Amino acid sequence: DAGVIQSPRHEVTEMGQEVTLRCKPISGHDYLFWYRQTMMRGLELLIYFNNNVPIDDSGMPEDRFSAKMPNASFSTLKIQPSEPRDSAVYFCASSRTVTEAFFGQGTRLTVV
Amino acid sequence: GIQVEQSPPDLILQEGANSTLRCNFSDSVNNLQWFHQNPWGQLINLFYIPSGTKQNGRLSATTVATERYSLLYISSSQTTDSGVYFCAVLNAGNNRKLIWGLGTSLAVNP
Numbered sequence: 001d002a003g004v005i006q007s008p009r010h011e012v013t014e015m016g017q018e019v020t021l022r023c024k025p026i027s028g029h030d031y032l033f034w035y036r037q038t039m040m041r042g043l044e045l046l047i048y049f050n051n052n053v054p055i056d057d058s059g060m061p062e063d064r065f066s067a068k069m070p071n072a073s074f075s076t077l078k079i080q081p082s083e084p085r086d087s088a089v090y091f092c093a094s095s096r097t098v099t100e101a102f103f104g105q106g107t108r109l110t111v112v
Numbered sequence: 113g114i115q116v117e118q119s120p121p122d123l124i125l126q127e128g129a130n131s132t133l134r135c136n137f138s139d140s141v142n143n144l145q146w147f148h149q150n151p152w153g154q155l156i157n158l159f160y161i162p163s164g165t166k167q168n169g170r171l172s173a174t175t176v177a178t179e180r181y182s183l184l185y186i187s188s189s190q191t192t193d194s195g196v197y198f199c200a201v202l203n204a205g206n207n208r209k210l211i212w213g214l215g216t217s218l219a220v221n222p
Contacts, residue, residue, distance in 0.1 A: 048208055103155040
């Protein structure tokens with residue numbers, strides 16, 4: 001199994017631009033999670049999906065953030081417009097119903 | 113909500129030393145995981161251990177669910193063990209949000 005695959009690994013963008021982060025979960029996993037990690041706030045859960053349906057998006061910081069999961073093998077996290085304070089490492093993770101979560105390698109986002 | 117506390121917050125070891133990291137949680141859990149975040153930022157699953165004991169090479173973990181704690185043992189530490197070790201738990205119930213500790217930052221010196 002290839003594990004959770006995220007792209008891009010690194011993204012540098014200018015303030016105001018749209019940023020799209022992508023995630024392919026492990027096949028057969030029915031939960032998908034988006035996290036953000038910063039030095040100041042640690043790991044924060046942004047949103048999670050179950051069977052492609054968003055279950056809890058209470059961690060999404062504001063309306064500039066949106067996430068979709070059009071099918072079981074693909075999810076996106078979009079920031080529009082991006083701001084410097086969005087700079088962080090964004091992780092995607094997936095799991096089966098009651099077992100452990102596996103993380104992708106993360107996308108390091110820098111907004112200048 | 114459930115609280116997760118890890119100790120110690122920081123640890124410096126000489127290569128070859130053993131160590132024990134602790135994770136305390138304030139409520140019943142049905143899922144507990146230990147992760148290692150290496151210096152390159154990658155989060156790696158170490159153990160899924162809601163109860164009992166597991167071993168994987170030089171690492172082992174024990175969770176005593178009734179007493180609400182888990183321990184991660186690192187034996188014969190190596191410089192590649194450096195990084196941050198996180199404990200994360202899921203409350204018993206339907207919510208799938210992992211609750212994370214703040215981590216133990218480990219530095220293993222050669």
